[in-house]
Amino acid sequence: MNLYDERNKLHRRLFLQKLGVTAASLAFAPLYSQADTETLAFGNGIRELVAYPQKRPLMLVTARPPHLETPFAVFNEGVLTPNDAFFVRYHLPNFPTSIDVGQHRLKVTGQVNKPLSLSLAELKALGETVEIVAVNQCAGNSRGFSSPRVFGAQLGNGSMGNARWTGIPLKTVLDRAGVRAGSKQITLRGLDRPALPGTPEFVKAIDIDLALSSGPLIAWAMNGTDIPFLNGYPIKLIIPGYFGSYWVKHLSEIEVIDHGFDGFFMKTAYRVPDNECQCVSAGSTPEKTRPISRLKVRSFITNLRSGENVSAGHAINLQGIAFDSGSGISSVDISDDGGKHWQAATLGKDLGNYSFREWHKTWEPQDKGKVALQVRARNRRGEEQPAAGLWNPGGYAQNGIETLSILVV
């Protein structure tokens, strides 16, 4: 029994107390099999809530490799997603379950003047520590809402989170190694490995210009404490504005290369149609694809759920979040007539362009009956959300305007 089992038991107990379930009624069965469920608004969308190490009960997508989604109510708790509620996604079954931070090394190899092998202490000593609040969103967040449906992890809207990351710029590390002229990309890998020899390794790549920009950092802290094990302890790559597949966990090796990387998770997987909308007509195959990259603008209402009732003539405060890939949110609008008329919401505190931006809007429902309540955001580049979810074969980069079905009584 380790510390985290104890912690999970505590979470479990608190969770059950909230539900009014006593431990005695569970004595005959493993605790987790009695877990509550969360229902996503698509077919086959019931998810068990299971507590993993350092995590409160989250929606189980797959047990192995671990894939956990954040219940949406968490996004109404605050603008930063708590570490114990942050989503988890691995790709390969041989993931680490024990890491000795004293032994962990980050290697920098390839087209560099001086290859490095850095302990965490050495990494921290390389230069100035930086902090940024940034959204990490899974490429497949909201895939379950694709129409027609597509294979893959059937995710609701909870495979995203916003955290304050503390670390050192990737550029500082690369400068120390000395990137050689003519380098094109860097490849990134962590400690997870395939089970079978023929399965592709999980290796991602980014262009050298992005790698040497001021954006990416190698983080060791998340919301002021160690990064949770399942989110990439002890160090994780953060690329603000980019999808989470690039945010390599348990970061262990960076290779500087003088060509374009063609590994499976760049060349074949995680690709979107090579056009502006990153979409094709439903059910069709794109002629040309490119690696997925930046987040699209999105917004959500966090304090109301589809199917809830509100009272006519009573004003309520709608609140929620919006984000994009780093230009910043310029406006958020609300509609209660299915998109015919829109009213501006008030933006909340600005935690930086890569963060969730909170918003709120007083709403007084008038006529009784069913209302399509919608939220849309626009970023400082003038990009808006499409009226409906755009389709691509991977179900990636979803960002259609969210619609809640609310009954005014």
Added chain:
Amino acid sequence: MKPLIVQTASLIAWCVVEAFAAAEPLSITLPTETAKLRPSNLPGYALATQKCQICHSVDYIEYQPPGMIESQWVAEVRKMQHAYAAPITDDEINPIGAYLAASYSGKQAQEIGLQPSTAPVPSSQGATMTDVKTLLDQNSCLNCHAIDKKLVGPSYRDVAARYKNDPKAVDTLADRMGKGSSGRWGGIPMPPFPALTPDELKSLAVFVLSH
């Protein structure tokens, strides 16, 4: 004063290094997998049982969208073979796809889910096969187990060591291989192998315990 400061600084550095070196590794224990494939008397069930769980738990399959048609499931199985090197032969792709479509694609799937077939899956090798090497190959045992090291499941040597003083070891192991087992070697379950006959199970158990 200067030498003293240097000395203090190096002492602090030494303490920091010591603290790292002496720190316990951070270890986690994951919850046990609970998802099981939906039982079926289609031949693809036994194949899926052997192959899919080498790399992932089967909740991945359970949560796929309803209404996917057989050709889509077949394409997905082919992707597992082509892209991820799942040890599936070309001849096994269609049966596995047919099983997944029949068991996980809507109304029919729900009926199967509610009334799991208890009919034994016919052994593709016939009842007389007792050659252990063939059994190991046909059932993909060595994708998850090795003689002397842990892969997805425990090594045969570790299993043999645990049961070395158990007079009922052969029967116990044969039973657990046939019916499946979980929780005895960590969080990843051993799937059931209902197609194996009692004699085949016994041969495999004797083989495992000989290490």
